[in-house]
Structures are given as C-alpha cells and as structure tokens.
Amino acid sequence: MIEAAQRDPAEFAKLYDRYVDQIHAFAYHQTGSWERAQDVTATTFMRAYAEIGRFEWRGVPYSAWLYRVAANLMMREHRREGWITLPENMVDPGEGPEDAAIRSEQVRRIQAAVRQLSPDQRHAITLRFGTGLRNAEVGRVMRKSEGAVKLLIFRGLRSLERRLGPDLQTTPYLAAGSGDQTEAEE
Numbered sequence: 772m773i774e775a776a777q778r779d780p781a782e783f784a785k786l787y788d789r790y791v792d793q794i795h796a797f798a799y800h801q802t803g804s805w806e807r808a809q810d811v812t813a814t815t816f817m818r819a820y821a822e823i824g825r826f827e828w829r830g831v832p833y834s835a836w837l838y839r840v841a842a843n844l845m846m847r848e849h850r851r852e853g854w855i856t857l858p859e860n861m862v863d864p865g866e867g868p869e870d871a872a873i874r875s876e877q878v879r880r881i882q883a884a885v886r887q888l889s890p891d892q893r894h895a896i897t898l899r900f901g902t903g904l905r906n907a908e909v910g911r912v913m914r915k916s917e918g919a920v921k922l923l924i925f926r927g928l929r930s931l932e933r934r935l936g937p938d939l940q941t942t943p944y945l946a947a948g949s950g951d952q953t954e955a956e957e
Contacts, residue, residue: 773833783820790834791816793902794841800901802847803910815841835911838902842894843910884934894928895920 775782794815795802798808802816877931885893891913898909899920910920 773823773826773828777826778822780823783823785817786819786823786833790837793834794837797898797902798841798845799837800897801842811834811841811844814844830913832908835908838898838904838912839914844895880935881931884931887934888927888930889923891915892923892930894925895923899924 772782772785777784795812797807798811798815799805801813803806815837826833841948883897888896894913895909898904898912899906899931904912906924907917908948909915909924910917913920915923
C-alpha cells in the first residue's frame with residue numbers, strides 16, 4: 772500500500788483508512804480530548820501524506836512511524852508538565868450516581884498519579900494499555916528496545932501502585948496490565 776501511495780497519491784486514502792482509527796484512539800488516550808485527538812490525527816496524516824514519497828522501509832511498520840509523528844506532535848506542546856488525562860466518561864451506564872461519583876474520584880486520582888510519571892513511562896503505558904500495542908510494537912514507536920519498554924511499564928505501574936493502592940486494581944484502563952503475563956502472550 773505504501774509503494775502504491777508513493778506512485779499515486781490517490782492511493783494514500785487506503786493507508787489513511789487503515790490507520791486513522793488507531794492514531795485517533797492513541798491521541799485521544801494521550802490528550803483526553805476528542806477535539807484535540809482529531810487535530811493531532813489530522814496533522815499526523817497531513818505530514819504522512821506530504822512525506823510519503825520519502826518514506827523508506829527500514830524494518831519498522833508504517834504504523835510505528837505514524838504513532839511516532841502523533842507522539843511528537845503531542846509532546847512538543849506539552850513538554851513542560853505531565854498532561855495525560857483519562858476520559859471523564861469512564862462510567863458504566865448501568866451504575867448509579869454513588870458508583871459514578873466513586874468512579875469519577877478514582878479517575879481524578881489516577882489522572883493525578885499518571886501526571887507524576889516520567890514522560891517515557893506515561894508514553895509507554897498509554898501505548899501499551901491505551902492502544903493495545905504489544906511491548907515490541909511500543910518499542911518500535913518509542914525507538915527503544917522491548918526490554919527498555921518492559922522496564923518503563925513495570926516501573927510506571929509500580930509507581931502507580933504505590934500512589935494508588937487498590938484503586939489501580941479496580942481501574943479498567945490499567946488493571947489489565949498490572950497482572951503477570953507470560954512471554955508467549957507478549
């Protein structure tokens with residue numbers, strides 16, 4: 772598809788269709804804002820379209836390059852402080868007002884704790900749990916080894932566990948990642 776898009780710019784639409792939802796989901800999990808995620812996604816694909824002629828295969832998936840562009844756009848704006856936010860609407864529609872209030876407080880505490888992580892830990896955790904990428908894929912996006920990514924995620928989750936205690940285990944956003952996984956699952 773990349774070679775076709777390099778020969779004929781109209782073919783870029785297939786690349787866009789294939790990756791737009793993934794990039795938007797990544798940007799949304801990073802920013803917590805639907806509108807901001809749309810801006811990041813649009814800018815990412817404008818750059819990708821402009822650079823498609825110069826793209827060279829180097830053993831890294833095209834999606835990793837797109838994630839990198841999106842991450843760089845967001846990081847450029849927010850280098851000064853931790854800014855990742857979790858969506859406020861992480862509420863089960865069947866839960867009552869008391870449960871919604873408890874969940875809202877949990878989300879607020881998690882947002883504060885995640886903002887205290889290092890930028891690399893925030894980025895790795897968001898890519899791993901917010902977009903569902905495997906550690907090796909996160910490594911390609913972040914230009915780090917898989918081992919380095921595992922260490923970032925491990926340290927980030929341990930830091931969150933220390934700050935949040937039981938709230939981390941009851942949070943759908945990160946709870947899945949706090950358990951042990953076998954190497955085969957990775």
